[in-house]
Amino acid sequence: xxxxxxxxxxxxxxxGVALVAALLAWTRPGQPRxxxxxxxxxxxxxxxxxxxxxxxxxxxxxGADRRTARGEGPSDGGTWLPASVHGQMFGFAPAQLAPxxxxxxxxxxxPGAVASGAVSWPVDGFDRxxxxxxxxxxxxxxxxxxxxxxxxxxxxxxxxxxxxxDGLAETLTVRGDGVVVGVLARTGSGGTDIYNLSWSxxxxxxxxxxxxxxxxxPLLSQIRPDVIVLSLGGNDFWQSGDRDRFGAHLRRLHxxxxxxxxxxxxxxxxxPVPDSSPAREWLRFQQVxxxxxxxxxxxxxxxADLMPGASAAPQLYATDRIHLTDAGHAFIAGVAGPAIAKxxx
Numbered sequence: 300x301x302x303x304x305x306x307x308x309x310x311x312x313x314x315g316v317a318l319v320a321a322l323l324a325w326t327r328p329g330q331p332r333x334x335x336x337x338x339x340x341x342x343x344x345x346x347x348x349x350x351x352x353x354x355x356x357x358x359x360x361x362g363a364d365r366r367t368a369r370g371e372g373p374s375d376g377g378t379w380l381p382a383s384v385h386g387q388m389f390g391f392a393p394a395q396l397a398p399x400x401x402x403x404x405x406x407x408x409x410p411g412a413v414a415s416g417a418v419s420w421p422v423d424g425f426d427r428x429x430x431x432x433x434x435x436x437x438x439x440x441x442x443x444x445x446x447x448x449x450x451x452x453x454x455x456x457x458x459x460x461x462x463x464x465d466g467l468a469e470t471l472t473v474r475g476d477g478v479v480v481g482v483l484a485r486t487g488s489g490g491t492d493i494y495n496l497s498w499s500x501x502x503x504x505x506x507x508x509x510x511x512x513x514x515x516x517p518l519l520s521q522i523r524p525d526v527i528v529l530s531l532g533g534n535d536f537w538q539s540g541d542r543d544r545f546g547a548h549l550r551r552l553h554x555x556x557x558x559x560x561x562x563x564x565x566x567x568x569x570x571p572v573p574d575s576s577p578a579r580e581w582l583r584f585q586q587v588x589x590x591x592x593x594x595x596x597x598x599x600x601x602x603a604d605l606m607p608g609a610s611a612a613p614q615l616y617a618t619d620r621i622h623l624t625d626a627g628h629a630f631i632a633g634v635a636g637p638a639i640a641k642x643x644x
Contacts, residue, residue: 333376334365334643335492337524337563339506339556341534342499343570343602343631345410347386348622353393353495354378355625358528360632361639362493368640369491374424376490377483381411382418385499388622394420403478407433407459408512410498411481417474422484427465430473431480433514434460441475459517480514494522502534503548510552516559524560526642528635529553530568530600536576536584546587553595564642567592567599568635571606573621598638605634 338344338358346356353359359378366375380393383402393411400416412433422428422445432441434454443450446468454460454477464471473479483492498505509515529552535545553565569585572578585603592599609620615627623631 333489333492334369334526335494335522335524336362336365336526336528336639336643337494337519337522338497338528338530339552340497340528340530340568341501342386342497342622343530343533343568344495344497345384345499346391346628347384347388347499348390348617348619348627349624350390350628351625352391353380355391355628356495357628357631357635358493358495358497360629361636362491364632364636365491365640365643371490372487375487377429377485377492377494378425379481379492379494379496380420380422380484381481381496382413382479383411385410385501388617388619394418397474403433404498404509406512407478407480407514408509408516409433409480409514409518410496410501410509412478412514414478417472418479419470419472420482420484421469422467422471422482423469424486425467425484426486427463427467428471428485429461429463429483430471431459431461431482431518432473432475433478433480434458435477439476441473441477441479443471443473445471459514459521461521478514480518492522494524500534501531502538503531503545503552504535504538506531506552507548507555510555516556519556520559522560524563526566526639527556527560527563528566528568528600528639529556530570532585532588533570533573536581540580540584542584542587545584546591549588549591553591564644565595565597566635566638566642567595567597569599569601569603571602572608574609575621598641600631600635600638602631602634606630 397416400413403412403414437456439454441452443464450464452462567588569588572581609616
């Protein structure tokens with residue numbers, strides 16, 4: 300073979316491989332890129348009330364709908380499982396805490412984080428999990444156990460860290476020297492990740508305080524969400540009713556998070572009128588959110604207008620006529636889903 304023919308043969312082989320790859324890509328389109336959705340809200344999203352499981356909360360119902368719309372498997376992607384929930388009025392617990400564990404939400408700024416002891420999640424049906432922990436210093440040891448497997452992780456420095464555990468059995472238990480934040484339990488590859496970081500009873504002031512703690516902004520930066528849903532206001536109304544204060548807090552909250560994750564799209568949410576509050580005053584307060592959404596040019600999940608109250612639709616509400624049932628969360632998913640789909644593009 301001459302020196303001239305050899306390069307021509309190599310070029311022909313390269314072009315042939317490229318042509319085959321192009322034909323395969325054309326006839327068998329790839330999966331859509333992963334979609335990550337973060338929800339920052341209160342009991343309206345966390346699940347306080349008569350809700351039967353974390354995956355029955357509306358953020359996770361929206362995630363299931365998005366997976367279907369994107370041609371994914373019904374559970375492909377990630378489900379955020381916090382270490383704890385806030386308050387007593389819950390029909391489910393995402394995890395079981397060992398005696399001696401204590402709430403660390405205020406310490407690190409991430410809702411549901413706990414310190415000391417051990418945290419165990421039921422993870423039957425999931426393939427693997429990304430464990431999020433927070434260490435105060437280098438050298439803190441964390442262990443994750445599932446079935447007969449155990450994975451160890453030592454923090455290289457203080458701050459937020461994550462490590463992955465695969466081959467999950469029915470239960471995943473994490474213990475360590477620092478704070479256990481939560482896990483993203485995953486199934487399949489790619490898919491849609493839902494991070495429901497909501498915390499019952501929270502106000503915009505609470506979230507602004509958590510942004511000053513060392514864990515929340517790093518977690519959001521690590522997630523790199525495609526869409527952030529911000530739905531607060533009910534507790535602000537009951538706490539002070541100050542529209543100007545709420546508007547200023549909403550703006551600061553958006554701006555600080557947007558600076559950390561500038562590529563994220565946003566959805567703002569209003570909240571349904573409770574029977575216990577004057578409808579006119581409640582709607583006037585919710586208008587602050589609508590006005591700010593219009594200023595930002597982002598979609599609104601407008602429950603204040605679209606969701607009936609407990610008198611008109613008692614099946615949507617728990618016995619306190621404020622918090623929700625599974626049916627109530629399904630209703631919200633039907634309103635929030637299109638707004639999130641629009642933001643996701």
